Amino acid sequence: MDSNRSDRRRFLRSAALAGLAVGAERSAGAQGLTDTSAPGAPPNTHAHGQLAPHAAPEGRGVTKSITHTTYYTPLADSVGIITPSSLHFMQSHSRLPEIDPAKYSFIIHGLVERPLAFNMDDLKRLPSVSKIRFLECLGNTSPRRHETEGKPNSTPVTVQFTHGIMSCNEWGGVPLSVLLKEVGVKKEATWLVAEGGDGSKYTYAIPLTKALDDCMVAYMQNGEPLRQEQGFPARLFVPGFGANHSVKWLRRLMIVDEPYLTWDQSVHHAAARADLGYKSRWFNFVWPPKSVITRPSAGLKLNAPGYYEITGLAWSGWGKVRKVDISLDGGKSWKEAKLQDPILPMAHTRFNFDWTWTGEDTVIMSRCTDDQGEVQPTLAELNRNWGRTEKDRLEPRSNTHYWNAIQPWKIAKDGSITDVLFA
Ligand SMILES: Nc1nc2c(c(=O)[nH]1)N[C@H]1C(S)=C(S)[C@@H](COP(=O)(O)O)O[C@H]1N2
Numbered sequence: 001m002d003s004n005r006s007d008r009r010r011f012l013r014s015a016a017l018a019g020l021a022v023g024a025e026r027s028a029g030a031q032g033l034t035d036t037s038a039p040g041a042p043p044n045t046h047a048h049g050q051l052a053p054h055a056a057p058e059g060r061g062v063t064k065s066i067t068h069t070t071y072y073t074p075l076a077d078s079v080g081i082i083t084p085s086s087l088h089f090m091q092s093h094s095r096l097p098e099i100d101p102a103k104y105s106f107i108i109h110g111l112v113e114r115p116l117a118f119n120m121d122d123l124k125r126l127p128s129v130s131k132i133r134f135l136e137c138l139g140n141t142s143p144r145r146h147e148t149e150g151k152p153n154s155t156p157v158t159v160q161f162t163h164g165i166m167s168c169n170e171w172g173g174v175p176l177s178v179l180l181k182e183v184g185v186k187k188e189a190t191w192l193v194a195e196g197g198d199g200s201k202y203t204y205a206i207p208l209t210k211a212l213d214d215c216m217v218a219y220m221q222n223g224e225p226l227r228q229e230q231g232f233p234a235r236l237f238v239p240g241f242g243a244n245h246s247v248k249w250l251r252r253l254m255i256v257d258e259p260y261l262t263w264d265q266s267v268h269h270a271a272a273r274a275d276l277g278y279k280s281r282w283f284n285f286v287w288p289p290k291s292v293i294t295r296p297s298a299g300l301k302l303n304a305p306g307y308y309e310i311t312g313l314a315w316s317g318w319g320k321v322r323k324v325d326i327s328l329d330g331g332k333s334w335k336e337a338k339l340q341d342p343i344l345p346m347a348h349t350r351f352n353f354d355w356t357w358t359g360e361d362t363v364i365m366s367r368c369t370d371d372q373g374e375v376q377p378t379l380a381e382l383n384r385n386w387g388r389t390e391k392d393r394l395e396p397r398s399n400t401h402y403w404n405a406i407q408p409w410k411i412a413k414d415g416s417i418t419d420v421l422f423a
């Protein structure tokens with residue numbers, strides 16, 4: 001590190017001696033200007049690593065409310081299964097902390113033999129893994145995401161708003177089991193409480209069995225350091241569970257011998273049951289099977305009858321996607337879609353389906369079945385399972401979390417597409 005810095009200083013000094021402005025060196029270095037190859041060709045001014053000059057802007061949707069900051073992933077433009085890091089959704093309950101990785105560490109304490117602090121050097125020294133996994137907020141697709149109300153300039157309902165608090169990345173870091181071995185977990189320990197380093201000290205608890213199974217302390221995202229929005233320099237990553245469990249800007253892990261009901265988990269993210277007088281289910285862990293057609297989807301328009309590919313994403317927190325069915329007639333009949341490689345556990349799986357639109361109005365939808373045989377429910381089935389009624393959709397205590405209903409898109413004769421989940 002230090003020797004690199006002094007090399008750079010030496011270089012700057014000699015550049016200045018050679019009559020080069022330091023500013024010129026800096027801008028060329030920072031923007032990565034490349035030389036022209038052919039003599040006489042115009043200089044290539046493209047900044048290395050940036051989008052092509054005529055590529056569409058990234059089109060990242062933004063909404064804000066008083067207590068949250070939410071960024072939605074633009075799913076209608078997605079291809080494959082990896083969300084670019086710059087388009088990863090963000091859900092944060094306080095201001096983003098700015099953490100210097102050189103000064104950063106987190107601790108593991110509680111029911112352990114040797115409480116320890118780990119810094120970034122320690123993390124990078126230890127055995128690493130990388131896994132492609134989805135991350136989905138338990139509030140994704142909740143009824144309020146299907147309403148224009150409260151969105152800036154009455155933004156129309158699109159798949160970005162209905163399903164965009166969800167992304168899929170390659171996450172890299174140290175398996176939690178390795179770290180827990182270092183500290184020596186005591187026999188009586190059963191749960192782990194994770195605390196974030198943001199202003200609210202966002203805190204969540206998970207069973208120790210899950211922590212030891214497949215969780216990691218992640219510091220890499222799509223081959224780069226974590227983005228600040230995703231918890232730089234390190235976060236807990238809990239595959240298959242609601243993203244709520246993946247505590248960002250990790251500050252400490254406390255090993256305990258009973259479930260903890262943290263504020264974020266029990267008050268803020270509880271899924272209240274209307275049929276039980278709004279008593280809450282205590283813990284909502286695994287995302288059940290789910291899917292959505294990302295294209296064609298609400299807000300887009302079919303310009304003329306003819307061929308269109310129906311494409312979308314399917315996933316399950318329980319494992320792999322076994323199959324995706326498509327209905328072109330509002331759920332009366334179903335046909336199987338093609339699943340595209342790779343099909344990974346707890347990851348987005350891309351599906352494709354050839355379709356010729358005749359110009360008639362119709363309702364299209366997708367349905368995921370996972371490798372446990374669990375099938376994505378319709379809204380009516382979901383409501384029945386959860387003791388919900390249509391009225392509860394407007395009830396804040398039960399309308400915000402944990403929805404995996406089949407998403408219908410209505411195609412009108414003029415080719416316009418609308419969200420008809422609650423129609
Ligand atoms: N420290 C901390 N961790 C956090 C949160 C937070 O506000 N603070 N939000 C949680 C919630 S509700 C979600 S949905 C995910 C969002 O992860 P992302 O912003 O990286 O997409 O982070 C979780 N981890």
Ligand SMILES: [Mo]
Binds near residue numbers: 091137139243
């Ligand atoms: Mo969330």
